[in-house]
Amino acid sequence: MVPYGEAVPVSPAPAAAGDADPAADSAAVPTGISTARKRKNRAIAAETRIGLVRRARRMNRTLAAAFPDAHCELDFTTPLELAVATILSAQCTDVRVNLTTPTLFAKYRSANDYAQANRVELEEFIRPTGFYRNKTSSLIGLGQALVEKYDGDLPHTLDELVKLPGIGRKTANVILGNAFDVPGITVDTHFGRLVRRWKWTDEEDPVKVEHAVGALFERKDWTMLSHRVIFEGRRVCHARKPACGACVLADDCPSFGLGPTDPAVAAKLVKGPERDHLLNMVGL
Template sequence: MPTQPDANRSALVRRARLANRRLALAYPDAHCELDFNSPLELLVATMLSAQCTDVRVNLVTPALFRRYRTAADYAGAERSELEELIRSTGFFRAKSNSIIGMGQALCERFAGEVPSRLVDLVTLPGVGRKTANVVLGNAFGIPGITVDTHVGRLARRLGWTEEVDPERVEAELNAMFAKTEWTPLSHRLIFHGRRCCQARKPNCAECPIASLCPSAGQAI
């Protein structure tokens, strides 16, 4: 006989998994919307995506990826030139510093290659868990929940977690879903967050998982 908190917990997990299945039907084409052709390109694009739309990132990366092709290219990049190429993505000074430092770190510690382990990725300047999980999930096929602004907001609205710290949100979602769902679930939540459950105006009237959402219809 399960205790009451356990029963509530398992009901929550069943509701969350049902929502994931409905999101899979609603967004069968959910995928990483950053344009890239290599792990290094995805790493750079993801570093640029902080507080910036992926549409904006995809506007600057074609010229960026033509100018810099290897880790050594980034390591030796001229700061002012790199800054101008990425200026419109915001935080351009910090991002330039991170990208140059990232290139140097790859050359010095990883033979110029992007590492495929989270513990290694997060040692790179400007690379946190979110960026690391994007690279792992989309360039190396290693499952991970990417807790960006959308995933965090939706997980809280859906009542899947009350945590604010992205690492804690990630841990809670990891415990609720099969590992094979971690990356596709992240993509579905991001698609849903952009197209329907937006930060300022959630469209609960047309939301495919409103019946599974404790926040539906409420002013958030």
């Protein structure tokens, strides 16, 4: 197995699932799609390790073209603001968090402000994000820990970040990748759902997903890969009804057919400001 974080050597020649035996058996493929498509899905399911690496990197290149402006969708100007926004984003949409944080950040500007915050007052500021009592405890605890151990500044390493109140591995990777330019893979619900649909990994545990997917790509690509996959999950590859027939990744996706394959029907499911660009990429 290739060590986590070490690039997998591949030749530059492109390869689809063709290195697999098309006749190989696989898990059930979606119904209602062509025989040729089912054959391709089976071939992807039986691909070699090098075939998987090539397909995954090809998909990332396609996502880069689809979402050239992919980024963290939480608004922030400092590492502390990003940490706070990410804590608030648990069980809450980024849109709601971004509506809440301007007044919060105007009031609480430093770790010491959170450390000394009046609990009732802070709860009212963040109430719209849900679970506000637990999040208030995390924010006050985070401020106190930063003041006591790091002179009010966020540390720059994963090991240090995950020891802080309210910050787990996912949050730490968001902070590292977007505030400190340290590559990291953010395994949120969108990321985990999509990489399993794409058969990049069968792992369910977020840490195992992070390691398995990280081994397919060069470390320098991890942060942007995370943004692109999450954008795809929010805009096209939805949990209940993915827009398969209007997806730029259709040719490389072994789960094609989970959602509507008719382009006109699928196009109605595509969301976000990139909608016209995405539909143009697939000829719609």
